[in-house]
Amino acid sequence: xxxxxxPLIGIPLIQPGDDLAGILxxxxxxxxxxxxxxxxxxxxxxxISKSEGRFVHxxxxxxxxxxxxxxxxxxxxxxxxxxxxxxxxxxxxTRPGTIIVEHKLGFVCANAGIDHSNVSGSSGEPADEWxxxxxENPDVSAQRLRQCLEEAAQVSIGVLIxxxxxxxxxxxxxxxxxxxxGLPGLADLRGQPDLFGYRLRITEVGVADxxxxxxxxVMGQANEGTPAVHARGFPYQLREASFSELIRPKNMDxxx
Amino acid sequence: xxxxxxPLIGIPLIQPGDDLAGILxxxxxxxxxxxxxxxxxxxxxxxISKSEGRFVHxxxxxxxxxxxxxxxxxxxxxxxxxxxxxxxxxxxxTRPGTIIVEHKLGFVCANAGIDHSNVSGSSGEPADEWxxxxxENPDVSAQRLRQCLEEAAQVSIGVLIxxxxxxxxxxxxxxxxxxxxGLPGLADLRGQPDLFGYRLRITEVGVADxxxxxxxxVMGQANEGTPAVHARGFPYQLREASFSELIRPKNMDxxx
Numbered sequence: 001x002x003x004x005x006x007p008l009i010g011i012p013l014i015q016p017g018d019d020l021a022g023i024l025x026x027x028x029x030x031x032x033x034x035x036x037x038x039x040x041x042x043x044x045x046x047x048i049s050k051s052e053g054r055f056v057h058x059x060x061x062x063x064x065x066x067x068x069x070x071x072x073x074x075x076x077x078x079x080x081x082x083x084x085x086x087x088x089x090x091x092x093x094t095r096p097g098t099i100i101v102e103h104k105l106g107f108v109c110a111n112a113g114i115d116h117s118n119v120s121g122s123s124g125e126p127a128d129e130w131x132x133x134x135x136e137n138p139d140v141s142a143q144r145l146r147q148c149l150e151e152a153a154q155v156s157i158g159v160l161i162x163x164x165x166x167x168x169x170x171x172x173x174x175x176x177x178x179x180x181x182g183l184p185g186l187a188d189l190r191g192q193p194d195l196f197g198y199r200l201r202i203t204e205v206g207v208a209d210x211x212x213x214x215x216x217x218v219m220g221q222a223n224e225g226t227p228a229v230h231a232r233g234f235p236y237q238l239r240e241a242s243f244s245e246l247i248r249p250k251n252m253d254x255x256x
Numbered sequence: 257x258x259x260x261x262x263p264l265i266g267i268p269l270i271q272p273g274d275d276l277a278g279i280l281x282x283x284x285x286x287x288x289x290x291x292x293x294x295x296x297x298x299x300x301x302x303x304i305s306k307s308e309g310r311f312v313h314x315x316x317x318x319x320x321x322x323x324x325x326x327x328x329x330x331x332x333x334x335x336x337x338x339x340x341x342x343x344x345x346x347x348x349x350t351r352p353g354t355i356i357v358e359h360k361l362g363f364v365c366a367n368a369g370i371d372h373s374n375v376s377g378s379s380g381e382p383a384d385e386w387x388x389x390x391x392e393n394p395d396v397s398a399q400r401l402r403q404c405l406e407e408a409a410q411v412s413i414g415v416l417i418x419x420x421x422x423x424x425x426x427x428x429x430x431x432x433x434x435x436x437x438g439l440p441g442l443a444d445l446r447g448q449p450d451l452f453g454y455r456l457r458i459t460e461v462g463v464a465d466x467x468x469x470x471x472x473x474v475m476g477q478a479n480e481g482t483p484a485v486h487a488r489g490f491p492y493q494l495r496e497a498s499f500s501e502l503i504r505p506k507n508m509d510x511x512x
Contacts, residue, residue, distance in 0.1 A: 109424040168511035169364040172462025206428025214470030255424035
């Protein structure tokens with residue numbers, strides 16, 4: 001069975017409190033998609049964060065001494081650096097323009113995933129001083145949306161929330177899972193013999209990250225008109241899970 | 257336009273010298289796919305390496321002193337470690353069972369991508385002593401295959417060769433590009449304004465890696481019956497490129 005990823009069209013700019021499930025259902029109708037059992041909806045973090053009102057205006061942020069110091073080193077706005085520190089457990093590396101952290105949610109990413117692109121304030125402040133934080137608990141966000149969609153469409157589906165992360169060793173960002181409901185993060189192939197009866201060398205596959213990358217490809221980056229992708233044909237059994245399956249424990253990480 | 261990834265069915269176990277292009281064309285015919293302009297064929301490294309006869313039997317390998325030492329540290333066969341060293345520029349990290357290297361081809365991966373799973377020898381030696389090296393020049397392999405397919409089908413396509421790599425910070429392997437022809441490795445979105453006219457924060461997307469991850473999801477890992485995936489609807493302009501676009505230069509890497 002093929003895996004088909006369809007960008008959902010006509011999704012408006014999302015505002016705090018918007019009914020995302022309703023918007024997605026409307027968009028699927030316009031795109032000509034009937035939600036079926038086993039389908040997965042993949043959503044850019046940004047529309048979840050916006051619907052949850054995760055905006056902070058820089059004028060509301062008072063930088064700590066540590067933020068001021070780190071801001072000088074990295075040539076960034078001290079107030080933004082303060083937000084990055086508040087959203088993080090640990091700073092791993094810095095260089096001008098970039099602070100690589102372990103986010104409070106557990107994953108490693110640049111600038112705590114805080115976005116200042118494409119965010120509009122509700123009042124007259126300069127829009128480029130509005131920052132957008134990641135959802136507070138993306139697994140819960142995914143689960144909530146999943147329930148609304150499942151009830152409305154009377155189907156059993158998965159919901160995946162993704163962001164774009166840079167990587168060690170390789171250039172270019174790729175889509176990765178930061179929250180999920182109803183689909184596995186990892187697929188454990190340990191113990192499955194290959195065609196010659198050997199145990200497989202590769203044992204765990206980051207299937208939610210692979211789907212995140214696939215959907216990210218379809219979303220593109222420049223066009224907020226496609227922050228949502230419908231996936232059909234995900235070849236692994238759906239189950240209850242958390243994105244945290246995908247986080248490598250610190251003591252198993254040779255590159256921290 | 258949706259992105260559709262279709263696993264190609266009925267691909268036999270590949271032997272050195274096999275006509276991969278012919279095999280793929282036959283499989284596409286059976287799968288019901290007519291190759292069209294802009295399509296991309298994604299192939300597991302393993303079938304390329306096999307068709308190019310990249311087998312080494314461990315009995316042919318004489319381990320160096322360095323390999324013997326590293327083998328003791330990592331609890332691996334010294335002959336396999338010798339092969340890993342021969343295929344690499346630099347050892348980055350080791351732990352029992354794993355040697356993370358910079359491969360001669362430039363990317364960072366475990367055990368120099370050498371595979372001992374699912375490889376059959378041609379004579380009577382124990383099959384688990386046959387090792388399979390990566391293709392010598394995967395971009396060239398991809399280009400060669402692309403030309404054969406383009407001539408046979410009179411179309412303009414891309415060919416992507418992928419492997420499964422582990423990652424810093426995250427668990428689970430994901431598909432990544434190790435060779436390509438006719439499609440971009442990176443898409444540079446710098447300078448494209450977003451909906452509010454700001455410059456995008458994320459500027460380069462690892463589109464070939466995203467496609468590799470998508471195809472890897474469809475291939476699975478346990479079943480060598482699907483080492484090839486047909487992709488239609490890749491949303492970036494096809495162009496001449498090399499996988500080396502995706503390699504982060506050492507001096508830009510904070511995690512080496």
